[in-house]
Amino acid sequence: MVVDFLAKYYENIEKYPVLSQVEPGYLSKRFPSSAPQDEEPMEAILDDVHQHIFPGLTHWQSPNFFAYYQTNTSTAAILGEMLCAGFNVAGFNWVSSPAATELESLVMDWLGKMLDLPRPFLPFGNGGGVIEGNTSEAITCTLTAARDRVLRKLGHNSIAKLVVYGSDQTNCSFQKAARVVGIDPRNFRALKTTRSTLFGLSPDSLEKAICLDINAGLIPLYLCATVGTTSCAAVDPLEPLCKVASKFSMWIHVDAAYTGASCICPEYRKFINGVEFADSFSFNAHKWLLTPLDCCCLWVKDPNALVNSLSTDPEYLKNEATESKQVIDYADWQLSLSRRFRALKLWLVLRSHGVQNLRSHIRNHCRLAKLFEELVEEDPQFEVVFPINFALVCFRIRPSGVAGMSNGHVDNEQGEAWKLNEVNRLNAQLLYAINASGRVFMSHTTVGGVYVLRFAVGRRL
Amino acid sequence: MVVDFLAKYYENIEKYPVLSQVEPGYLSKRFPSSAPQDEEPMEAILDDVHQHIFPGLTHWQSPNFFAYYQTNTSTAAILGEMLCAGFNVAGFNWVSSPAATELESLVMDWLGKMLDLPRPFLPFGNGGGVIEGNTSEAITCTLTAARDRVLRKLGHNSIAKLVVYGSDQTNCSFQKAARVVGIDPRNFRALKTTRSTLFGLSPDSLEKAICLDINAGLIPLYLCATVGTTSCAAVDPLEPLCKVASKFSMWIHVDAAYTGASCICPEYRKFINGVEFADSFSFNAHKWLLTPLDCCCLWVKDPNALVNSLSTDPEYLKNEATESKQVIDYADWQLSLSRRFRALKLWLVLRSHGVQNLRSHIRNHCRLAKLFEELVEEDPQFEVVFPINFALVCFRIRPSGVAGMSNGHVDNEQGEAWKLNEVNRLNAQLLYAINASGRVFMSHTTVGGVYVLRFAVGRRL
Numbered sequence: 066m067v068v069d070f071l072a073k074y075y076e077n078i079e080k081y082p083v084l085s086q087v088e089p090g091y092l093s094k095r096f097p098s099s100a101p102q103d104e105e106p107m108e109a110i111l112d113d114v115h116q117h118i119f120p121g122l123t124h125w126q127s128p129n130f131f132a133y134y135q136t137n138t139s140t141a142a143i144l145g146e147m148l149c150a151g152f153n154v155a156g157f158n159w160v161s162s163p164a165a166t167e168l169e170s171l172v173m174d175w176l177g178k179m180l181d182l183p184r185p186f187l188p189f190g191n192g193g194g195v196i197e198g199n200t201s202e203a204i205t206c207t208l209t210a211a212r213d214r215v216l217r218k219l220g221h222n223s224i225a226k227l228v229v230y231g232s233d234q235t236n237c238s239f240q241k242a243a244r245v246v247g248i249d250p251r252n253f254r255a256l257k258t259t260r261s262t263l264f265g266l267s268p269d270s271l272e273k274a275i276c277l278d279i280n281a282g283l284i285p286l287y288l289c290a291t292v293g294t295t296s297c298a299a300v301d302p303l304e305p306l307c308k309v310a311s312k313f314s315m316w317i318h319v320d321a322a323y324t325g326a327s328c329i330c331p332e333y334r335k336f337i338n339g340v341e342f343a344d345s346f347s348f349n350a351h352k353w354l355l356t357p358l359d360c361c362c363l364w365v366k367d368p369n370a371l372v373n374s375l376s377t378d379p380e381y382l383k384n385e386a387t388e389s390k391q392v393i394d395y396a397d398w399q400l401s402l403s404r405r406f407r408a409l410k411l412w413l414v415l416r417s418h419g420v421q422n423l424r425s426h427i428r429n430h431c432r433l434a435k436l437f438e439e440l441v442e443e444d445p446q447f448e449v450v451f452p453i454n455f456a457l458v459c460f461r462i463r464p465s466g467v468a469g470m471s472n473g474h475v476d477n478e479q480g481e482a483w484k485l486n487e488v489n490r491l492n493a494q495l496l497y498a499i500n501a502s503g504r505v506f507m508s509h510t511t512v513g514g515v516y517v518l519r520f521a522v523g524r525r526l
Numbered sequence: 527m528v529v530d531f532l533a534k535y536y537e538n539i540e541k542y543p544v545l546s547q548v549e550p551g552y553l554s555k556r557f558p559s560s561a562p563q564d565e566e567p568m569e570a571i572l573d574d575v576h577q578h579i580f581p582g583l584t585h586w587q588s589p590n591f592f593a594y595y596q597t598n599t600s601t602a603a604i605l606g607e608m609l610c611a612g613f614n615v616a617g618f619n620w621v622s623s624p625a626a627t628e629l630e631s632l633v634m635d636w637l638g639k640m641l642d643l644p645r646p647f648l649p650f651g652n653g654g655g656v657i658e659g660n661t662s663e664a665i666t667c668t669l670t671a672a673r674d675r676v677l678r679k680l681g682h683n684s685i686a687k688l689v690v691y692g693s694d695q696t697n698c699s700f701q702k703a704a705r706v707v708g709i710d711p712r713n714f715r716a717l718k719t720t721r722s723t724l725f726g727l728s729p730d731s732l733e734k735a736i737c738l739d740i741n742a743g744l745i746p747l748y749l750c751a752t753v754g755t756t757s758c759a760a761v762d763p764l765e766p767l768c769k770v771a772s773k774f775s776m777w778i779h780v781d782a783a784y785t786g787a788s789c790i791c792p793e794y795r796k797f798i799n800g801v802e803f804a805d806s807f808s809f810n811a812h813k814w815l816l817t818p819l820d821c822c823c824l825w826v827k828d829p830n831a832l833v834n835s836l837s838t839d840p841e842y843l844k845n846e847a848t849e850s851k852q853v854i855d856y857a858d859w860q861l862s863l864s865r866r867f868r869a870l871k872l873w874l875v876l877r878s879h880g881v882q883n884l885r886s887h888i889r890n891h892c893r894l895a896k897l898f899e900e901l902v903e904e905d906p907q908f909e910v911v912f913p914i915n916f917a918l919v920c921f922r923i924r925p926s927g928v929a930g931m932s933n934g935h936v937d938n939e940q941g942e943a944w945k946l947n948e949v950n951r952l953n954a955q956l957l958y959a960i961n962a963s964g965r966v967f968m969s970h971t972t973v974g975g976v977y978v979l980r981f982a983v984g985r986r987l
Contacts, residue, residue: 067605068529071612085624089852092628100636103880107605110877114609121625125615133622133842136864138614144528144568148575150607150871151532153599153818154586161594163546164582167553175561198659201862209706221710222686237838238863244835245670245861247708249682296842351864357614358866374705377698381594381757381971381980391550400706400861401662402699403597403812405819410611416571419564510842519842 070111071143078127082503085123092121123506128524132508134295134323134457135523139355141417145410146357155403159392160384162406166393169196169408172415176350177364179420180328183341186364193368195398196360196407200322201238202400203347203363204289208246210370211287211316211344219284227286228252228278230310232266232301234294234512236320243287252283260513263451264299266290272309279313287316290343292336293324296510297450297517298457300324303339317343324455325362326353327431330424336454344370353456353523355426356414360407372397430456430522437520450517459510459517461492489516531572532604539588543964546584553582584967589985593969595756595784595918596984600816602878606871607818616864620853621845623867627854630657630869633876637811638825640881641789644802647825654829656859657868659820661783662699663861664808665750667824669707671831672748672777672805680745688747689713689739691771693727693762695755695973697781704748713744721974724912725760727751733770746774751804753797754785757971758911758978759918761785764800778804785916786823787814788892791885797915805831814917814984816875816887821868833858891917891983898981911976917983922953922976950977 095117125136156165173194177187184190197203208229216223229243233255243253254274258264275285288310290301303319310317319340325348327333340346344367350360365371376397386392396402418426434456441447441460448463467488489511496509496518508519556578586597617626634655638648645651658664669690677684690704694716704714715735719725736746749771751762764780771778780801786809788794801807805828811821826832837858847853857863879887895917902908902921909924928949950972957970957979969980 067608071608074612084621087624089620089624089847089850090628092625092632096632098635099639100876101880102882104883105877105880107602107878110874118625118629121623121628122613122615123621123623124613125623126613133616136614136616138611141568143608143611146607146611147528147532147604150599150604150818151535152583152585152587153597154584155594155597155819159550160545160584162582162584162586163548163550164553164579167551167582168579171553171557174559178560199862199864205706205861212708213705221712224685224708225683236863237840237843241836241838241861241863244674245666246706247673247685251682295840357611358616358864375702377702379698379756381969382698386550389550400666400702401660402697402702403660403819413571415561416566417568419562419566421563422565508842 066107066111070114075126078124079129081119081122081124081127083124083127083129083506084500084503085121086503087121092117126524127506129505130524131520131522132506134352134521136351136358137353137355137523137525138357139414139418139525141413142356142410145413149406149409152406154406156406157396157402157404158382158384158387158394160386165406165408166395168412169395170194170393172408172412173362173364175415176362176411180325180337181334182346182364185341185366186346192364192366193393194362194364195395196411197347197363197399198359199238199361200236200320200347200349201242203345203361204239204242204318204320205245206363206371206375206399207316207318207345207365208242208287210374212246213374214316214370215284215286223284225249226252226282226284228254228283229287229289230254230256230271230274230285231289232256232258232291234258234264234266234296234299235289235291236295236322239289239320248286258299264294264297264512266301266306268302268305268309271306275309275313285313285315287318289318289320292319292321293455295323297459297512298324298455299451300336300454303337304342307339307342311342316345319343319346321346321348322361323349323352326350327427327455329420330427333427333455350411350414353427353430354414354423355418355525356411360411368398375399377402434458434520434522437522450512450515456522458520459512460520461515461517462488462495464488467491485514492516492518527568527572531575536587539585540590542580542583542585542588544585544588544590544967545961545964546582547964548582553578587985590966591985592981592983593967595813595982597812597819598814598816598984598986599818600875600879600986602874603817603871606874610867610870613867615867617867618857618863618865619843619845619848619855621847626867626869627856629873630856631655631854633869633873634823634825636876637823637872641786641798642795643807643825646802646827647807653825653827654854655823655825656856657872658808658822658824658860660699660822661697661781661808661810662703664806664822664824665700665703665779665781666706667832667836667860668777668779668806668826669703669748671835673707674835675777675831676745676747684745686710687713687743687745689715689744690748690750691715691717691732691735691746692750693717693719693725693752695719695725695727695757695760696750696752697756697783700750700781709747719760725755725758725973727762727767729763729766729770732767736770736774740774746776748777748779750779750781753780753782754916756784758920758973759785759916760912761797761915764798765803768800768803772803777806780804780807782807782809783822784810784813787811788888788916790881791888794888794916811872811875814888814891815884816879816986817872821872829859836860838863895919895981895983898983911973911978919981920971920973920978921981922978923949923956925949928952946975953977953979
């Protein structure tokens with residue numbers, strides 16, 4: 066019944082407004098305020114999903130959803146989630162369900178090879194991969210490992226001196242993770258980027274910031290470099306950044322949350338060139354690789370760094386396999402103890418699509434983004450604001466397209482700020498009108514003061 | 527096909543060895559070392575699950591699984607996971623899918639009422655509930671909130687002075703969470719418990735420890751009290767502990783990971799009496815409430831404390847609904863940005879079972895545990911080591927049942943330590959033999975020096 070229900074949902078998905086049009090508090094008016102005393106039939110529940118949940122869904126799987134970055138799903142992955150919920154093993158250590166651990170190692174190895182990750186990230190090079198829930202968790206874990214590596218030498222009191230670096234384009238989860246692990250908020254560096262580097266982090270500005278901090282008695286700890294930023298898919302130049310950070314023995318994490326999946330295509334692999342100089346690398350299979358939430362793939366060169374910070378050894382979990390040191394206990398690579406058998410869905414996706422079809426899936430989205438770019442460029446009222454590397458198109462109404470305005474530009478001087486504001490306001494109005502139509506859903510960002518509409522292609526087609 | 531596959535799995539589940547009998551590294555010998563280039567049919571994949579994954583599963587859903595604490599699943603919850611993976615919305619804020627946020631608020635309100643939680647934890651008392659992935663996350667979030675509340679007053683440098691308190695029975699995730707949020711490992715107090723309090727934390731020892739720390743210039747921050755510890759389901763006395771902790775303005779978290787579900791039965795609700803004096807309360811619906819991983823239910827009295835520590839406000843997520851302050855953005859209540867629509871499965875469980883049936887489910891397990899206790903007590907070779915409050919029976923071969931031994935006891939003096947060791951060794955052997963049979967899977971713990979076998983009833987029946 067639920068399989069048919071979902072099939073019908075996909076059949077009709079284009080009939081619903083992509084962005085939900087409900088008002089805050091809509092659901093509590095439609096449902097009782099207490100749980101039912103007695104069982105209710107699945108038919109009645111599914112009917113409520115249809116009547117009352119659907120209007121409140123923003124339809125992420127709609128082909129007309131172009132907001133944020135996608136989290137596309139697939140039949141194979143849904144089947145994987147069914148098996149995961151059916152077996153419902155809590156694979157915190159190897160013995161609690163060996164297949165959960167070993168399939169995860171295997172599938173992360175498969176994927177590492179598909180991405181052509183450098184040998185030191187893979188088990189035969191003494192590295193290893195693990196599925197975390199999300200990028201926040203991947204960063205929190207590696208940041209904790211990096212922090213403790215330093216504090217073990219310098220003493221815990223030095224925690225207040227540790228500094229972490231990213232750019233003003235780095236995803237907000239980095240700032241959150243830094244706060245969670247106890248980095249002084251004053252020691253979080255979101256280094257300014259500019260259009261001159263296409264909003265990638267400049268190695269010079271990194272080095273300057275580090276030197277200033279060292280002179281102030283602080284300790285550089287961790288660099289989060291991004292390949293495909295959240296706002297405009299900007300790419301930080303990994304190799305020169307790593308060279309700077311390595312001079313100061315910092316932990317370098319490469320966050321390719323959105324774009325990592327594209328590296329399974331040889332022609333996109335170049336964007337993570339330099340990852341060989343990093344300590345850890347993560348991307349979200351739950352974004353662009355047909356695997357639903359949650360599936361963040363993290364590789365580290367030194368799994369022991371994670372284990373040294375995140376392992377626990379309570380009596381109630383002691384077992385021979387762990388003591389033999391022949392197995393991985395993945396709880397020691399993540400924040401929590403219990404963990405879902407997430408490898409199943411990823412394994413099903415890789416097998417039931419195969420590498421070639423997954424490459425086509427990526428290439429098709431990039432091709433469609435290019436097509437959209439052409440359509441935008443053909444219209445003199447609009448402009449594409451950044452060069453397109455992946456499947457995100459950032460565009461806007463051109464300043465010259467706004468009545469009564471001379472040609473404005475991203476690098477406008479202060480005197481033209483009022484024009485920029487006016488253009489931004491108009492673009493925001495356009496986005497509001499588009500989304501209110503219910504026919505398409507896009508999102509926005511502001512980069513270098515410029516308000517842009519984001520058109521991210523990524524739905525399952 | 528997958529529905530039938532799962533149905534057959536449940537039909538045959540008792541035929542498999544409960545504890546997997548595979549050797550480390552078994553799976554890499556059976557599967558190729560790279561992902562397939564081309565798609566493979568689902569039949570072939572399911573056949574591999576059957577042939578190669580099943581032997582490596584420890585069957586948590588088997589009626590013969592009595593290890594750890596259960597994570598039971600149910601048909602309703604599996605259907606909920608299907609819908610979740612099918613819709614695959616990333617409900618980080620309200621607008622990204624209003625139904626995901628509002629159903630979560632609703633179902634947490636239903637559940638809060640079922641547990642008879644004090645009004646200040648519920649929305650109409652200005653509190654609120656949220657579904658976290660697991661207890662580690664619930665503790666990490668509340669600990670971060672508590673830490674920042676203090677550091678905002680005292681300055682970030684005081685982080686090295688903060689002290690957190692639990693007992694030597696508190697789950698290891700507390701220690702891990704404390705380490706992650708930057709508490710000096712030397713400032714983690716696992717206060718000793720004894721048999722005299724049935725391994726519950728003594729308010730006197732808490733107060734003494736706090737006073738010692740204050741005298742040493744440290745700052746008491748957070749108490750994690752447990753209702754139903756992982757080893758032996760011990761209950762910390764909430765009310766007197768809260769009175770102590772409140773004197774020092776500490777954050778008090780009540781972790782009822784295992785036992786919280788039982789509070790839906792009025793006769794078990796007494797175990798969390800005193801929760802009204804705490805700041806936060808969590809339990810795992812993914813343990814004993816027919817909902818598979820991950821589903822940790824957390825309520826806090828002051829959601830703003832979470833939001834103040836965990837919110838981010840990037841341009842790309844700005845929206846009218848958030849700015850209106852009429853909605854909850856649950857990303858600000860948890861560690862990560864993206865989040866699964868986990869409320870669906872919990873809502874399906876509550877509706878398709880109803881409160882009465884869920885109560886029967888709990889009571890049935892407790893009744894079966896009592897039955898097992900009687901069977902153990904009838905055999906003079908064995909003894910039940912702790913009084914049973916819930917559905918966990920801790921038992922062992924009695925010292926007097928061991929050939930050539932006089933009657934040993936938990937409170938044995940030093941001179942009798944060798945006897946205890948001998949008894950412990952024999953009990954460990956027994957457990958090993960039981961688990962190696964593949965017919966039943968139990969786990970163990972050591973409490974007060976005594977090795978006990980843990981028989982946790984909790985499978986779906």
